Amino acid sequence: MKSSQAAKHIARLAALMMVTVPVMTACQTSKTASGTGEAGAAAASSSGDALSRYNPVDGKKYSISWLPYETVPVPQDADMVKYYEDKFNVDFDIWNLDHSKVTELFNMRLASGEIPDYNRNAVKMTTLPEYVNQGVLAEVPEEVIKKLMPNVYKKATELEPDWLNFAKVDGKIYGLPILADSALFRTTVVWRGDWLKKLGIEKTPDTLAEFEDALYKIANNDPDGNGKKDTYGLSKSGLQVIFGAFGYLPGFSAHKWQDWFWQERDGKLVYGAVQPEVKDALKLLNKWYKDGVIDPEFITGENTGGYWGLSHAFINSRIGFTGHAQFHHWYSPIPEIKGDKGGQNYQELYKKDPNIANSLVHGLPPLGKDNKRTLFANNFVDAPVVVFGKPLEKEPDKLGKILQILEHNMGSTKENYMTALSGVRGKHWESEDPELNTIRTLPPYDTMTSGDAYGAGTFAASFMTYDTNKHRNQWAYDHKYDVGTVRNKLIGALPSDAKYKAELLKMRDEMIISIITGDKPVDYFDTFVANWNKAGGEQLTKEANEWYANVKKK
Incomplete structure (x- = not known):
C-alpha cells in the first residue's frame, strides 16, 4: 500500500x-x-x-x-x-x-x-x-x-x-x-474498569510497573470469569503507550498518521524508531509476548473492519487495555449535549452491557523515563x-x-x-x-x-479561533487527555520520501514484529539502525533537519 x-x-x-x-x-x-x-x-x-x-x-x-x-x-x-x-x-x-x-x-x-x-x-x-x-x-x-x-x-x-x-x-x-482542534489531546489510554475491580486493582495504573502488574493480571487471572485463558493485556495500539514510557515513539501503530513520527533531541530532529530507548522498550515487550500478555494477533491490529475507530479486540473482551483511536471515540454521554450517546466504542460496549460501558477507566500514559509521559497527539x-x-x-x-x-x-x-x-x-x-x-x-x-x-x-x-466542541473538549480536559501530549515535529513530505520512505517503514515494521515475537534477538535492533541509515534514513534525517531549521528561522 x-x-x-x-x-x-x-x-x-x-x-x-x-x-x-x-x-x-x-x-x-x-x-x-x-x-x-x-x-x-x-x-x-x-x-x-x-x-x-x-x-x-x-x-x-x-x-x-x-x-x-x-x-x-x-x-x-x-x-x-x-x-x-x-x-x-x-x-x-x-x-x-x-x-x-x-x-x-x-x-x-x-x-x-x-x-x-x-x-x-x-x-x-x-x-x-x-x-x-x-x-x-x-x-x-x-x-x-x-x-x-x-x-x-x-x-x-x-x-x-x-x-x-x-x-x-x-x-x-x-x-x-x-x-x-483534534491536536489539543493525545490518543487514548482506556482500561476495562470492571476487570480492574474484579482483579483487585483499585488504583488506576500510573507507572510502568503498575501497568505491567495490571496487564499480567488481565492476561492470567480470568477477568471475564469464563474459566478459560483467553484474555490478553494489550494489542497493537497499546504498544505505543508502552514505547512512550521510554520517551520515543517508533510508529508501527494502528493509525497511519502515527507511522512517520519525528521528535526533537538535542535541538535536532530524529526519527523515533531508531532511538536507543526503543531497544529497551522492545526488550520488555518481547518478555511480555513470551509470557502471553500481548495478544498473539497484535500484528493485524484491533480493528477487524468497518469503522476504523472501533477496537473490536477490546469490545469483544479479548484485551483489557487499549490505546486505539482518540478520546471522542470512547467518551461517555455528555448531559449538556441533547441526545448525545457518547463515542462509538462506548456505544458498542453499551449495546453489549451498559455496566461495561459505564465502567471504562480513562488513564494517563505510564510515567516512565525521566518521569515523563509520552503519547501521540495530532499536530495543530x-x-x-x-x-x-x-x-x-x-x-x-x-x-x-x-x-x-x-x-x-x-x-x-x-x-x-x-x-x-x-x-x-x-x-x-x-x-x-x-x-x-x-x-x-x-x-x-x-x-x-x-x-x-x-x-x-x-x-x-x-484556524481554531473558536471552540465549537466546548462540552466534549471539557470532558477530555476533565479526564486529562491533554497530559503527556507529544506532536510530530515533522509536517509534510521530504524531498526524498518517494525514494526511501516506503522501504524504511517496511524495514521498521519487520524489525518491531520480529523482536517482539522473538524471531530475532533484541540486539538485532542495532543491525536495523545501521541498515535503516544506509537505506535512506541518513538522507531523510538530513532533509528533515534542513526543513526544521527553515521552519524555526524567524
Missing part, C-alpha cells in the same frame, strides 16, 4: 511538470488579473504605504473564483453563496472539483490557463513548493495577514508560534495553514493550506478583500463563525445554548447528507 502511495506521488509530480508552461502563461492571462488592480497597486505604492494597496476599495464589486473544501457540489445559487455575495458585495465563481481527485482536476484547470483566487482544497504542505515554483501562488506578507486578519493571526500564532512558517517557501509566505497545523492565486499579486486589493472575508467569518464573532460553518441561524440551524456550543439543524436541512448542498462550510477554514 505504501509503495502505491509513492507511485501516486511520482505520478502527481509528473503531472505537475506537464502543466508548468501553461501555468506560467496563465499568470499573465488569467481572467482574475485586472488592469485596474495594477494601476491601483502602483498608485498606492507611490504613496509610500506598502500595506495600503491591500485595502479593499470601498464600493467596488469584486469577482472572486473560490475553490472550497467540499464533499458534494455547491450550487452557484446555494443559500450561503447568495448570502455572502450580498453581504460582501461580491460575485463568487465556485469551483466544484471532486474531492476524491481534486489534485488531478486542479492541475487540469491550471493547464487550461485558470487559477482560482481562493483555494482551500487542492494544495497541501507537501505540494506547496511545487506550485510556488511554477508561479501559481501569490505571496502573502505577514504584515498584511496581521493587519487584515488580526483575530485569526493572534489566535493561530498563540496556538502554534510557527504557524505561518509552515507555509513558507524560500522565506516567503504563500498561504494560511489549516489548524485542527494540518496538511491543507489556504492559498491564493498568483494574479492577485497584481490586484492586491482583491487579496485584501478575501482576507477580510476570512477574518469576518473565522475571527470576528462566534455567531459569524457558526454561520460560515453551518448556515444562517433561524433558517438552517438553531441553538438554545447562548454560547453556541451545541446547535440543532432545522428541517429540511437535517435530512441532507451534506451541508455543501446549501453552501454551509464553503466560506469557512479552520
